[in-house]
Amino acid sequence: EYLKGGTDPDVLNNLGVLYLMQNRYEEAERTFREALKIKSDPVYEFNYCLSLMRMGKKKEACLRLKKHSIPDSLRPNYEELLRECRDE
Numbered sequence: 001e002y003l004k005g006g007t008d009p010d011v012l013n014n015l016g017v018l019y020l021m022q023n024r025y026e027e028a029e030r031t032f033r034e035a036l037k038i039k040s041d042p043v044y045e046f047n048y049c050l051s052l053m054r055m056g057k058k059k060e061a062c063l064r065l066k067k068h069s070i071p072d073s074l075r076p077n078y079e080e081l082l083r084e085c086r087d088e
Contacts, residue, residue: 009039016047025054042071049081058084 012035019028032048035041045068052061062085070078 007038009035009041009044012038013041013044013047016044016051020047020051020054023054025051029055042068042074046074046077046081053081053084061085 012031016028016031016035019025019031029048029051032044032051035044036048045064049061049065052058052064061081065078065082065085
């Protein structure tokens with residue numbers, strides 16, 4: 001019920017993570033996209049890119065990863081995904 005309003009980006013992000021854990025990548029991607037429409041956040045962006053990668057949209061994910069600044073707290077996670085982008 002709480003998510004029907006779709007206005008809390010933190011809750012949307014958490015829901016997207018649950019979808020990722022269940023291999024429901026399309027739902028995760030859509031949920032992260034909604035969270036990013038409400039609030040720009042590097043964690044949401046990382047999760048969004050991760051869902052794109054899992055869906056086989058490597059080029060789109062890599063372009064997004066390369067254009068965003070990376071906070072130090074997320075650097076190891078971003079670098080892991082960026083290694084997958086070396087050919088892009």
